[in-house]
Amino acid sequence: MLGYILRRILTMIPTLVVISMLVFVIIQLPPGDYLESHIAELQSHGESVDEQKIQFLREQYGLDKPLVHQYWYWVTGMLQADFGYSFEYELPVSEVVGDRLFLTVIISIATILFTWIIAFPIGIYSATHQYSWGDYGLSTLGFLGLATPNFLLALVMLYFANVYFGTSIGGLMDSEYIDAPWSIDKMISILEHLWIPVIVIGTSGTAGMIRRLRANLLDELQKQYVVTGRAKGLPPGKLLVKYPLRVALNFFVADIGTLLPTVISGAEIVAVVMSLPTTGPILLSALQSQDMYLAGSFLMFLALLTVFGVLVSDIALALLDPRIRLGGGASK
Amino acid sequence: MKTLLNGIFLILPLISATSAQAMDWLKETPSLVELVEAGKLPSIDDRIPDDVQVAQLRLDQAPGEHGGQLRLLMGKQKDIRQIVIYGYARLVGYTPELELKADILKRVEVFENRVFTLHLRKGHKWSDGHPFTSEDFRYYWEDVANNPELSKGGPNKLLIVDGELPEVEFPDKHTVRYSWSNPNPYFMPALAGARPLYIYKPAHYLRQFHARYQSEEAIARQIEEFAKRNWMGVHVNYDRPYKATNPDLPTLQPWVNTTYPPSERFIFKRNPYYHRVDPNGRQLPYIDSIAINIASSKLVPAKTGADESDLQARYLRMDNYTFLKSASKRNNYDVRLWQAAKGAHIALYPNLNTNDKVYRELMRDLRFRRALSHAIHRHEINQVVYFGLVQESNNTVLEEGPLYRPEYQNNWIEYDLKHANQLLDELGLAERDDRGVRLLPDGRSLEILIQTAGESTEQTDVLELIHDSWLQAGIKLYSIPSTREVFRNRIFSGDAMMSIWSGIENAIPTAENSPGELAPTSKYQYQWPQWGLYYESSGKSGEAPELTAAQELVHLNDQWARASTHEQRELIWHQILEIHRDQMFTIGIVNHVPHPVVVSNYLHNVPEKGFYDISPGAYFGIYKPDTFWFDEARR
Numbered sequence: 004m005l006g007y008i009l010r011r012i013l014t015m016i017p018t019l020v021v022i023s024m025l026v027f028v029i030i031q032l033p034p035g036d037y038l039e040s041h042i043a044e045l046q047s048h049g050e051s052v053d054e055q056k057i058q059f060l061r062e063q064y065g066l067d068k069p070l071v072h073q074y075w076y077w078v079t080g081m082l083q084a085d086f087g088y089s090f091e092y093e094l095p096v097s098e099v100v101g102d103r104l105f106l107t108v109i110i111s112i113a114t115i116l117f118t119w120i121i122a123f124p125i126g127i128y129s130a131t132h133q134y135s136w137g138d139y140g141l142s143t144l145g146f147l148g149l150a151t152p153n154f155l156l157a158l159v160m161l162y163f164a165n166v167y168f169g170t171s172i173g174g175l176m177d178s179e180y181i182d183a184p185w186s187i188d189k190m191i192s193i194l195e196h197l198w199i200p201v202i203v204i205g206t207s208g209t210a211g212m213i214r215r216l217r218a219n220l221l222d223e224l225q226k227q228y229v230v231t232g233r234a235k236g237l238p239p240g241k242l243l244v245k246y247p248l249r250v251a252l253n254f255f256v257a258d259i260g261t262l263l264p265t266v267i268s269g270a271e272i273v274a275v276v277m278s279l280p281t282t283g284p285i286l287l288s289a290l291q292s293q294d295m296y297l298a299g300s301f302l303m304f305l306a307l308l309t310v311f312g313v314l315v316s317d318i319a320l321a322l323l324d325p326r327i328r329l330g331g332g333a334s335k
Numbered sequence: 336m337k338t339l340l341n342g343i344f345l346i347l348p349l350i351s352a353t354s355a356q357a358m359d360w361l362k363e364t365p366s367l368v369e370l371v372e373a374g375k376l377p378s379i380d381d382r383i384p385d386d387v388q389v390a391q392l393r394l395d396q397a398p399g400e401h402g403g404q405l406r407l408l409m410g411k412q413k414d415i416r417q418i419v420i421y422g423y424a425r426l427v428g429y430t431p432e433l434e435l436k437a438d439i440l441k442r443v444e445v446f447e448n449r450v451f452t453l454h455l456r457k458g459h460k461w462s463d464g465h466p467f468t469s470e471d472f473r474y475y476w477e478d479v480a481n482n483p484e485l486s487k488g489g490p491n492k493l494l495i496v497d498g499e500l501p502e503v504e505f506p507d508k509h510t511v512r513y514s515w516s517n518p519n520p521y522f523m524p525a526l527a528g529a530r531p532l533y534i535y536k537p538a539h540y541l542r543q544f545h546a547r548y549q550s551e552e553a554i555a556r557q558i559e560e561f562a563k564r565n566w567m568g569v570h571v572n573y574d575r576p577y578k579a580t581n582p583d584l585p586t587l588q589p590w591v592n593t594t595y596p597p598s599e600r601f602i603f604k605r606n607p608y609y610h611r612v613d614p615n616g617r618q619l620p621y622i623d624s625i626a627i628n629i630a631s632s633k634l635v636p637a638k639t640g641a642d643e644s645d646l647q648a649r650y651l652r653m654d655n656y657t658f659l660k661s662a663s664k665r666n667n668y669d670v671r672l673w674q675a676a677k678g679a680h681i682a683l684y685p686n687l688n689t690n691d692k693v694y695r696e697l698m699r700d701l702r703f704r705r706a707l708s709h710a711i712h713r714h715e716i717n718q719v720v721y722f723g724l725v726q727e728s729n730n731t732v733l734e735e736g737p738l739y740r741p742e743y744q745n746n747w748i749e750y751d752l753k754h755a756n757q758l759l760d761e762l763g764l765a766e767r768d769d770r771g772v773r774l775l776p777d778g779r780s781l782e783i784l785i786q787t788a789g790e791s792t793e794q795t796d797v798l799e800l801i802h803d804s805w806l807q808a809g810i811k812l813y814s815i816p817s818t819r820e821v822f823r824n825r826i827f828s829g830d831a832m833m834s835i836w837s838g839i840e841n842a843i844p845t846a847e848n849s850p851g852e853l854a855p856t857s858k859y860q861y862q863w864p865q866w867g868l869y870y871e872s873s874g875k876s877g878e879a880p881e882l883t884a885a886q887e888l889v890h891l892n893d894q895w896a897r898a899s900t901h902e903q904r905e906l907i908w909h910q911i912l913e914i915h916r917d918q919m920f921t922i923g924i925v926n927h928v929p930h931p932v933v934v935s936n937y938l939h940n941v942p943e944k945g946f947y948d949i950s951p952g953a954y955f956g957i958y959k960p961d962t963f964w965f966d967e968a969r970r
Contacts, residue, residue: 033818033820033821034820034821034824035820035824039820039823040819040820043819043820043823044819046859047788047790047819048949049840049948049949049950050529050530050949051528051530053491055486055487055488055491055492058487058488059486059487059567059571060571063563063564063567063568063571065564085562088562091413092412092596092597093572093575093578093580093596094596094597095562098597099597102597102598161637162637165641171638171641171643172634172637172638172641172643173630173631173634173637173638174599174628174630178406178600178626178628178643181598181599181600181628182594182598182599182600275631275633276631276633276634277631277634278630278631278634280599284631288411
């Protein structure tokens with residue numbers, strides 16, 4: 004087991020190196036650099052541009068250096084926990100992202116909990132009552148959630164929340180609480196705003212989870228040991244929970260790998276539409292304005308979490324389900 | 336000699352000084368009383384300059400009361416610089432009538448447009464209470480502009496006339512003199528710009544970051560601490576008066592930032608040392624603080640409609656008007672229609688430097704450009720896209736400006752397919768393919784690709800209408816959307832044949848404003864990027880203008896800079912506008928597009944009508960937002 008983990012961690016290194024190169028090259032692919040998009044933006048608002056200042060900044064930011072040099076500077080910096088400098092914010096990347104990370108995690112965890120709380124009972128119900136009215140009804144509801152575009156739902160809900168509850172549009176709290184110290188009122192204000200993004204982001208995830216849980220559980224419920232158990236008169240609750248449900252949850256553990264990065268990144272599009280103070284909008288605007296160290300470091304962080312999350316879910320799967328063997332071919 | 340002096344010695348009007356008046360007419364600001372009584376802040380007569388500026392209110396304005404918080408919405412953290420634009424405290428500034436007047440300065444003496452003597456107000460202080468003197472100007476000139484490390488290319492090029500640097504003197508604590516041997520007409524407008532040329536810096540604050548004033552160890556420690564490459568990086572980082580990102584940087588603006596970025600909400604507080612008072616002895620600004628909430632720019636109209644802003648125009652567009660107006664019944668605000676000061680809301684830019692030789696020759700042919708213009712049905716565009724609310728016009732000066740003449744606006748803009756077809760036939764494009772599209776001399780079809788920056792559907796809507804009318808003249812139009820950077824690069828490189836963008840920025844110029852925007856002087860001019868680059872780089876790169884009319888524009892622009900009287904400058908302006916009328920280097924479609932401005936019903940002194948544009952108006956700046964006030968009693 005230990006050897007396996009060690010080997011996995013070692014293979015992570017080349018993976019991450021390749022990812023870092025890809026990320027850097029792709030960010031640099033669009034023509035121009037941050038300063039050019041900065042000039043373009045200033046001029047589109049009719050503001051004057053001081054060429055000398057631009058030249059000065061280009062040197063300060065190291066944008067006049069060759070690509071390889073910039074890459075090396077960035078990667079070696081990251082190894083020392085220096086994630087580079089955000090041109091757009093004129094601050095170190097860690098300061099830009101740091102503030103928003105906490106709120107992003109709150110939203111993501113709330114959304115995940117929301118998804119589970121809704122999806123679990125429905126999934127189990129529709130598997131145990133296959134082809135009943137309840138199954139059809141709830142599945143339809145789930146599909147509706149999956150099919151409605153998130154951003155549309157977000158806008159509709161924002162409008163109604165504003166008109167009927169007087170909630171301020173967008174954001175995660177009333178403006179007077181931004182940057183204010185934590186207090187009961189601030190928490191209430193956040194809760195007032197939190198439910199919209201949670202429902203909007205949660206709906207599509209819920210539908211997906213219902214379907215997967217239902218399918219996995221159905222597979223399991225057809226198995227002979229369940230039939231035998233039922234024939235021997237086991238109570239239905241125990242019959243469901245003791246084995247079939249646990250086995251059906253494998254996909255759930257496997258999901259951890261993808262769950263970790265989403266906790267940090269939040270749902271980008273919805274966050275942009277609803278103007279949430281999460282990391283999603285930062286990443287998007289950084290990519291648009293070619294704020295390369297901000298975008299690059301953030302993407303690297305997501306990649307690291309993904310790689311790590313996959314490892315964790317693999318190990319967890321092996322621990323939970325004795326049928327799964329580590330290192331497949333070797334044990335044959 | 337005496338008459339000569341009379342003719343050329345111009346003293347800018349100064350707003351009456353009050354040193355003669357007794358100081359007891361001044362009233363302490365309520366929100367500062369506590370601080371003053373606690374001894375943390377000097378009392379009002381020690382805070383304002385000895386010769387304080389008394390704000391002259393316009394006829395539609397009334398003196399107000401202190402207090403309140405102005406809520407604004409911005410789309411990005413970087414947008415907090417708008418407060419520096421709105422605040423519009425400049426050494427000299429424009430009035431709503433577009434005259435230049437001394438503002439921070441007590442007065443300016445101008446001699447032959449080449450010697451400028453700036454007189455500071457005695458006792459004027461920075462927002463931290465430190466005196467504002469000629470030392471701050473010296474610091475800029477000697478330690479910033481002429482520091483070879485901090486300003487590698489030397490001082491800003493607006494300060495250089497024919498390669499000559501000014502002689503800068505500091506006769507006493509309150510006087511600064513810039514003198515050139517030839518006129519520099521760019522100097523004063525640069526000081527008055529929405530993004531001004533800062534020729535003063537808070538020396539007492541910035542010295543701590545300057546290598547000349549600090550020991551090597553201290554500088555090395557700062558570089559280390561702020562993770563910069565060198566001391567210049569540290570200095571520039573803390574010296575950003577326009578961006579307002581450093582709350583510690585002393586300023587002369589009416590409101591001072593108090594929030595360190597990054598944040599989603601920025602609070603600007605009143606500058607207790609501001610240099611203007613109202614006629615009743617109240618120190619301006621009236622409004623105690625400004626709160627800026629950062630929201631996604633697409634949500635700004637919706638949030639404004641939900642009464643989350645007291646004064647909003649940024650990120651609102653004409654098509655939000657109906658929504659805002661209907662929501663104003665539920666909420667307490669008024670929607671006003673101001674006007675953009677652009678020469679054209681939408682204009683086509685034929686690229687005279689395009690790579691394709693055949694098209695380049697066509698674009699450069701005056702008859703072709705006129706035919707294109709005649710084949711655009713501007714009236715239809717006005718009715719369909721703009722509800723008939725805008726003016727069909729060339730890309731030229733507006734009638735509200737002093738240089739307007741009707742022929743500049745109306746020439747060649749009527750919808751006249753017959754004439755267009757006739758002009759195109761004359762050009763040797765009479766042959767057509769089976770779609771009815773004309774054939775070029777080399778056998779290709781006449782297909783014009785128009786680049787758009789892909790930012791608004793409005794542009795593509797207009798292009799769709801132009802497409803239909805052009806097709807009747809035998810021209811096929813394709814629009815190619817891209818992103819702003821790609822769009823510009825295609826134009827610079829000559830890949831773009833034609834592009835669509837807005838027209839001239841300042842379309843209400845006076846003869847004292849530079850006509851540079853109308854001559855090939857910058858590579859950012861989409862009709863002749865290479866010619867502009869040639870001028871900008873003094874002939875080192877780009878191409879020399881090949882059309883005589885364009886050469887003439889360059890020549891006139893240079894003449895304008897050398898002209899010594901107002902009449903000469905006005906004459907040159909009209910010559911330039913006449914060339915544009917005749918040559919149609921850009922094809923304007925419509926202008927006078929209204930811009931919605933949302934104003935809270937409790938906010939007073941905001942004009943009913945105005946120009947909403949950065950140049951020359953600094954958005955709200957020339958209407959002096961420090962005189963806007965809240966009726967707190969009604970709220």
